[in-house]
Amino acid sequence: MLKFIDVKKVFKDGNQSIEAVKKTSVEFDKGACIALIGPSGSGKSTFLTMAGALQTPTEGEVIVNGQKITGMNSKSLAKLRMDEIGFILQASNLVPFLSVQQQFKLLKKYNKDIMTDDELEKLLNNLSLTEVKNQLPSEISGGQKQRVAIAKALYTNPSIILADEPTASLDTENAMKVMEILKEETISREKTCIIVTHDERLTEYCDAVYKMVDGVLESTL
Amino acid sequence: MYLAWNEIIRNKLKFSLIIGIVIMISYLLLLLSGLANGLMNLNKEAVEQWEADAIVINADANQNVQQSMIKIEDIKDKFEEQANLKELAVIISNSAVEDNAIVFGLDEGSFLMPDLVEGEMFTNENEVVGDYSLKESGFSIGDTLELSNSEETLKITGFTESAQYRSSSLLFSNNETIEKLNPMLSEDLINALVVRDSNWKNVELSDDMEVLAIDEYIENLPGYLPQQLTLNFMIIFLFIISSSVIGIFLYVLTLQKTSLFGVLKAQGFTNGYLARSVLGQTLIVTMIGTLVGLALTLLTGIFLPPAVPIEFDYLTMIIYMMVLIVVAMLGSLFSVISVRKVDPLKAIG
Numbered sequence: 001m002l003k004f005i006d007v008k009k010v011f012k013d014g015n016q017s018i019e020a021v022k023k024t025s026v027e028f029d030k031g032a033c034i035a036l037i038g039p040s041g042s043g044k045s046t047f048l049t050m051a052g053a054l055q056t057p058t059e060g061e062v063i064v065n066g067q068k069i070t071g072m073n074s075k076s077l078a079k080l081r082m083d084e085i086g087f088i089l090q091a092s093n094l095v096p097f098l099s100v101q102q103q104f105k106l107l108k109k110y111n112k113d114i115m116t117d118d119e120l121e122k123l124l125n126n127l128s129l130t131e132v133k134n135q136l137p138s139e140i141s142g143g144q145k146q147r148v149a150i151a152k153a154l155y156t157n158p159s160i161i162l163a164d165e166p167t168a169s170l171d172t173e174n175a176m177k178v179m180e181i182l183k184e185e186t187i188s189r190e191k192t193c194i195i196v197t198h199d200e201r202l203t204e205y206c207d208a209v210y211k212m213v214d215g216v217l218e219s220t221l
Numbered sequence: 222m223y224l225a226w227n228e229i230i231r232n233k234l235k236f237s238l239i240i241g242i243v244i245m246i247s248y249l250l251l252l253l254s255g256l257a258n259g260l261m262n263l264n265k266e267a268v269e270q271w272e273a274d275a276i277v278i279n280a281d282a283n284q285n286v287q288q289s290m291i292k293i294e295d296i297k298d299k300f301e302e303q304a305n306l307k308e309l310a311v312i313i314s315n316s317a318v319e320d321n322a323i324v325f326g327l328d329e330g331s332f333l334m335p336d337l338v339e340g341e342m343f344t345n346e347n348e349v350v351g352d353y354s355l356k357e358s359g360f361s362i363g364d365t366l367e368l369s370n371s372e373e374t375l376k377i378t379g380f381t382e383s384a385q386y387r388s389s390s391l392l393f394s395n396n397e398t399i400e401k402l403n404p405m406l407s408e409d410l411i412n413a414l415v416v417r418d419s420n421w422k423n424v425e426l427s428d429d430m431e432v433l434a435i436d437e438y439i440e441n442l443p444g445y446l447p448q449q450l451t452l453n454f455m456i457i458f459l460f461i462i463s464s465s466v467i468g469i470f471l472y473v474l475t476l477q478k479t480s481l482f483g484v485l486k487a488q489g490f491t492n493g494y495l496a497r498s499v500l501g502q503t504l505i506v507t508m509i510g511t512l513v514g515l516a517l518t519l520l521t522g523i524f525l526p527p528a529v530p531i532e533f534d535y536l537t538m539i540i541y542m543m544v545l546i547v548v549a550m551l552g553s554l555f556s557v558i559s560v561r562k563v564d565p566l567k568a569i570g
Contacts (some may be wrong), residue, residue, distance in 0.1 A: 048568060052487075054487060054565055054566050055523065055566055074492070075491055075492075075493075078486065078489050078491045078492075079489065079491070080489070081487065081488065081489035082488065082489025082490070083489070085489070087487055087488060087569075089484070089487070089569050092489070093484045093488065093569070095224070095481060095485070096481070097227055097228045097230075097231035097232060098227055098231075099222075104226060105223070106223055106224060109223050110488075110489075110490065110494065136231070152488075208295075
């Protein structure tokens with residue numbers, strides 16, 4: 001469960017203050033898959049990074065699974081991100097010198113609450129990654145990299161999945177497959193999934209669609 | 222360590238270059254330490270074998286044994302254990318080889334005499350036992366030695382273990398022999414008295430004599446301290462330079478990985494984990510580098526000509542290797558600081 005209470009984010013630019021996210025109160029329940037749409041520069045990424053404990057709000061409270069994250073120290077925030085948040089980023093978040101399989105081994109060495117080996121095999125199979133398990137990121141395509149990033153985000157069993165354009169580099173077939181997997185994971189494991197996207201086809205897989213315009217979050221469905 | 226090790230495995234060329242630098246630094250460092258040790262030993266090897274606490278010499282001799290003269294009756298039975306020392310610098314030749322040497326005139330059973338390893342002990346006048354370094358220089362048992370400053374000749378009857386003194390080889394003889402070579406060293410005169418007595422400071426001697434602790438005596442051997450200081454300074458600067466070089470290399474590597482560290486931080490990896498990874502990588506690189514450097518040093522030692530005074534003290538070498546690893550780790554702390562400063566938000570764009 002993810003909750004924003006009167007959250008506001010202001011950036012300073014010289015003498016100017018820019019309100020990236022205006023005062024927002026919103027709550028996303030477990031099992032909900034949310035689409036967040038809006039034009040570039042509207043504050044979507046700022047919203048997402050506050051939800052992911054990567055930056056703190058100027059005002060208000062962000063609550064993850066009942067835990068106030070505003071005011072936590074950097075070590076606790078890192079632990080929260082590792083245990084509770086699964087990031088799927090636009091930029092590849094893969095370690096360049098680790099093979100696909102080793103990317104998961106690294107997480108396994110760091111985090112105890114992870115998928116079983118069978119679950120990982122199934123996930124890799126569903127994402128058509130089994131054959132590239134031993135390849136380095138530099139040896140696989142952009143679409144495969146994106147799917148590995150998605151598998152990594154799901155591997156640590158996070159309660160919240162934050163995806164920034166997760167299907168941007170995928171063809172339609174793979175994009176739909178990814179959305180089905182995200183949707184299934186969200187429902188079966190009671191996660192909260194927030195997807196920032198420009199692709200309107202993805203909204204079909206979501207329970208609610210929010211639109212961000214000039215820092216104001218509005219529900220559209 | 223998983224991250225650190227796999228990065229090394231996947232970037233063999235890049236890390237081989239860094240390991241290569243560590244190998245060269247440790248090779249130079251360990252060779253220097255061997256040379257320093259060898260040079261020091263040239264001066265003090267024999268003195269250390271005495272296992273003495275102090276040495277008594279004439280107060281006017283400026284701590285130079287050959288310039289010192291002491292009357293035996295003035296120091297008789299003063300210390301728990303004591304040995305008379307008469308010494309004379311000579312140039313010896315067996316017609317094939319010429320070398321600088323110092324002749325020691327010793328009493329029978331003197332503790333200044335090292336263990337015999339070959340041949341027999343001198344029994345008659347003009348018989349001498351050489352230290353093993355003379356054998357390595359080309360002298361043999363049975364050789365008749367001509368002396369540059371005397372008409373006398375000496376015959377080698379055996380060799381003791383290596384025992385060099387003031388950068389010269391030693392010849393051991395009885396008092397009668399040395400007295401023939403230098404009539405000044407008559408029956409009642411000696412150059413110095415070597416003392417084994419932990420209580421030596423409390424023994425009263427006449428004002429014309431001074432007692433030096435054996436370590437102080439070694440430090441005052443001509444040329445010993447300047448040599449030691451020069452080599453030690455070289456080693457210290459090498460430590461400082463090597464930590465800087467390794468530190469800079471690792472810092473550049475860390476800067477190249479800023480975005481990766483940012484992404485890993487965004488995923489929840491802590492500063493501590495990433496710092497351990499950087500330090501672990503430094504440890505692996507320096508350990509491999511110093512071990513290969515050690516192997517190369519020992520190999521070089523085998524092939525160096527005997528004239529090069531290299532002598533390896535394994536404990537010192539291990540300490541130097543450990544210090545090199547520690548200073549490299551200190552150098553990599555710059556990288557750790559830069560890891561702490563990486564903003565995950567910036568790294569993920």
